Amino acid sequence: xxxxxxxxxxxxxxxxxxxxxxxxxxxxxxxxxxxxxxxxxxxxxxxxxxxxxxxxxxxxxxxxxxxxxxxxxxxxxxxxxxxxxxxxxxxxxxxxxxxxxxxxxxxxxxxxxxxxxxxxxxxxxxxxxxxxxxxxxxxxxxxxxxxxxxxxxxxxxxxxxxxxxxxxxxxxxxxxxxxxxxxxxxxxxxxxxxxxxxxxxxxxxxxxxxxxxxxxxxxxxxxxxxxxxxxxxxxxxxxxxxxxxxxxxxxxxxxxxxxxxxxxxxxxxxxxxxxxxxxxxxxxxxxxxxxxxxxxxxxxxxxxxxxxxxxxxxxxxxxxxxxxxxxxxxxxxxxxxxxxxxxxxxxxxxxxxxxxxxxxxxxxxxxxxxxxxxxxxxxxxxxxxxxxxxxxxxxxxxxxxxxxxxxxx
Ligand SMILES: [Zn+2]
Numbered sequence: 001x002x003x004x005x006x007x008x009x010x011x012x013x014x015x016x017x018x019x020x021x022x023x024x025x026x027x028x029x030x031x032x033x034x035x036x037x038x039x040x041x042x043x044x045x046x047x048x049x050x051x052x053x054x055x056x057x058x059x060x061x062x063x064x065x066x067x068x069x070x071x072x073x074x075x076x077x078x079x080x081x082x083x084x085x086x087x088x089x090x091x092x093x094x095x096x097x098x099x100x101x102x103x104x105x106x107x108x109x110x111x112x113x114x115x116x117x118x119x120x121x122x123x124x125x126x127x128x129x130x131x132x133x134x135x136x137x138x139x140x141x142x143x144x145x146x147x148x149x150x151x152x153x154x155x156x157x158x159x160x161x162x163x164x165x166x167x168x169x170x171x172x173x174x175x176x177x178x179x180x181x182x183x184x185x186x187x188x189x190x191x192x193x194x195x196x197x198x199x200x201x202x203x204x205x206x207x208x209x210x211x212x213x214x215x216x217x218x219x220x221x222x223x224x225x226x227x228x229x230x231x232x233x234x235x236x237x238x239x240x241x242x243x244x245x246x247x248x249x250x251x252x253x254x255x256x257x258x259x260x261x262x263x264x265x266x267x268x269x270x271x272x273x274x275x276x277x278x279x280x281x282x283x284x285x286x287x288x289x290x291x292x293x294x295x296x297x298x299x300x301x302x303x304x305x306x307x308x309x310x311x312x313x314x315x316x317x318x319x320x321x322x323x324x325x326x327x328x329x330x331x332x333x334x335x336x337x338x339x340x341x342x343x344x345x346x347x348x349x350x351x352x353x354x355x356x357x358x359x360x361x362x363x364x365x366x367x368x369x370x371x372x373x374x375x376x377x378x379x380x381x382x383x384x385x386x387x388x389x390x391x392x393x394x395x396x397x398x399x400x401x402x403x404x405x406x407x408x409x
Pocket of ligand 1 (some may be wrong): 128130
């Protein structure tokens with residue numbers, strides 16, 4: 001297939017007004033919002049050095065993709081996701097098909113995974129202050145397409161460069177990490193595992209006790225990252241269901257617990273903390289609580305539980321995409337807690353400036369990194385509807401990471 005060829009992809013058409021979709025579908029995948037197209041134009045390479053054309057092998061379905069598919073993306077973040085036509089898929093394993101001018105890092109035929117973040121350097125801008133300071137994963141020009149012609153912070157939310165739910169993708173060589181013959185079921189975890197490691201590194205270790213809430217893909221990979229970074233850390237994973245709890249223990253959890261206020265008593269019993277019962281509120285407070293909570297769900301119940309579990313000066317890391325939530329934040333000021341957001345991944349001072357994904361690719365190449373069971377489903381691209389249903393059903397349908405395989409040429 002040539003650079004001017006056609007390709008097959010699942011296209012999201014966001015020009016359909018959101019209220020129409022939400023009203024018509026009540027949470028199911030809106031008919032008409034996503035459709036499989038056989039004759040979309042293949043992405044063209046931006047007019048700048050360093051771009052390559054990739055042929056997709058396998059791509060993951062992320063919670064953020066489901067939010068687009070269900071017309072439930074964050075209203076405030078729509079400022080940064082303005083493309084009307086999107087090809088989703090930012091967890092990507094692919095083969096380099098064609099290299100453009102100035103490419104030195106990869107060759108045609110290389111198998112790669114993709115860091116989807118597109119910062120100033122990819123958009124052809126002089127670096128913004130945030131990029132200059134070493135945080136390109138929260139670049140200040142995510143709303144400006146620039147030379148990359150991408151109307152989103154990362155690959156996979158715009159059709160111009162393509163995404164993993166399509167056969168061909170344009171990407172910059174600096175986004176790519178070679179994976180050799182690594183099984184696609186492991187390589188496809190490079191992006192979510194980077195999210196997990198980046199989240200785990202937001203906590204400068206101070207103490208011995210951690211809680212991870214939400215054993216979905218990100219929670220499990222955050223647990224696996226914490227375990228790799230801190231072999232002696234006590235990690236309690238809170239989340240429902242025997243299936244995901246088993247997965248959490250395999251990923252490195254010390255123990256698992258069902259969600260709910262009883263977690264406070266259980267941890268007090270284990271660690272010797274005191275339980276303080278407010279006269280009015282339902283959830284008790286754990287005195288001598290845990291040092292860090294990584295909330296990979298981001299709903300009112302999980303944020304509330306996390307705040308009640310933390311010791312004074314502890315840290316709540318918000319890994320899940322928290323939106324508008326009704327939460328009692330009193331304990332944040334009353335116990336001088338830190339609420340730390342985390343998104344994407346990139347250069348890490350804790351890794352001597354290396355990127356999160358370069359470290360994760362090393363982990364994935366190590367058979368003892370326990371992630372083999374995380375990809376529970378592989379669907380061909382033309383069964384995208386069934387794949388989205390499985391992903392939306394989640395752990396109660398024994399689904400963790402659901403993936404789409406592109407047809408071989
Ligand atoms: Zn920037």
